[in-house]
Amino acid sequence: MLDIKKIKENPDAVKAGLKAKEVDCDATVDRILELDERIRALKTASEGKTAQKNKLSKENGKLFGQKKKAEREGADTSAIDAAIAANNAQSVQLDQDVADELRELGELQAEYRTAMLSLPNLPDPDLLPGGKENNQPLRYVGEKHSFDFEPKHHVDLCQNLGLIDYERGVKLAGAGNWMYTGMGARLEWALLNYFIDTHIADGYEFILPPHMLEYQCGETAGQFPKFADEVYKIANPTDDRIHYMLPTAEAALASVYREEILSEADLPKKFFAYTPCFRREAGSHRADERGMVRGHQFNKVEMFQFTRPEDSDAAFDELVRKAENLVAGLGLHFRTVKLAAGDCSASMARTYDIEILIPSMNGYKEVSSVSNARDYQARRGNIRFRREATGKPEFVHTLNGSGLATSRIFPALVEQNQRADGSIVVPEALRKYLGGLEVIAK
């Protein structure tokens, strides 16, 4: 959520920022300003009346006291009764006016909130405007593997070595699902362990969150209401509450401190979580995404930070470096790309992608996406910290980054490390998780 004060101060800057993200929100911004004005006017009016009403009630309280006293003394209470009746009549009238105003206020506020939630985050000013075509590769790391033989596709390599059972995965759960088997499952688990151990060594706290979340988590993270159709919903026959399968651990981590005020000394909070991620990805499965590049379920370790606003740039750099180191530690070739404003997701002010070379796909594919949401998610979820110097609560900044998703790393590793005989060299960093195994062969 954006800061209404900023929108009021400089609506044109907000509109321009959103245009850089390739969304036209001019009408929404104008409507928000209009609603804000009407809401405040209405509030002032109805709160004034409520104040009057409260005053009358208080007066009545005193009158009732007097009446009791008079009755005890056997005095005449008719004057007091009349005063109470007059107050009541006035109160009832005020009550009706206020009720009407509140009804209108409720409608306006609902519209206002929906509109505010629909506005994406503003991009950082240094990002190029526009979409994917304006992404800027910042650096290339590692060597491209060159083959003196015709490299195989990871699907073929995995099937030959018995690492992945694609057919039975589909049998169990439909298209877009696969099943790790034997050494494939162990290799997947080794990757996850390598990520986990690295984050622990870096002082991040390990979180295993629930996998089925309530709606509010998605709203805080910024996925809902816009992308509510892209997740799996779980309805319970004996209960009308709906959960959804988390599409990324970010959805859970962003909500950990929702509606809380942290102390400044506790920041930054550095978390990482391992979860499977579930996505409907209603789009078509193209031939160039054959295999395990885009599935309905994949494993991911997610990094997350809550920071003070002034620390979030440094935290962002730290997360990018951590993601890069994980890929580099596997000896894989990758590049880091600074996304153009329009390619950053709705919630994010800036995003760098780590892209890895998958030979069969003839191109770089995202394995990690590191983003700074600044105070956008904090506003949606009301996540704050108390500034020691002022004693006042402020919104935190939230950042997240994959560290890493295996579903792209696994095929890249298999393809980049294949040998002519179809065997696969295990990266040094993973061998200790596989009993020292150096090569996966038939």
Add this chain to the structure above:
RNA sequence: GGAGAAGUCGCGUAGCUGGCCGAGCGCGCACGAUUGGAAAUCGUGUAUACCCCAAAAGGGUAUCGAGGGUUCAAAUCCCUCCUUCUCCGCCA
């Protein structure tokens, strides 16, 4: 899943025969006094959001798990939901 109890200001509690309760007390915390320094003691203060106001001062509204209702007036009465605890059942 069945039965019962409970959810109050950071923590612990009082209030729950409706008005003087945004809320008492204790602890904690902050500042001050006292002290050579500390402990102890004493004093003062101690929520959040929004609105009015150029700002400060000040004023107003809302919040006693959440939502709704009764009433001129609700922490206090009624309804629904959520959560926690205890007992029973069931199961990893």
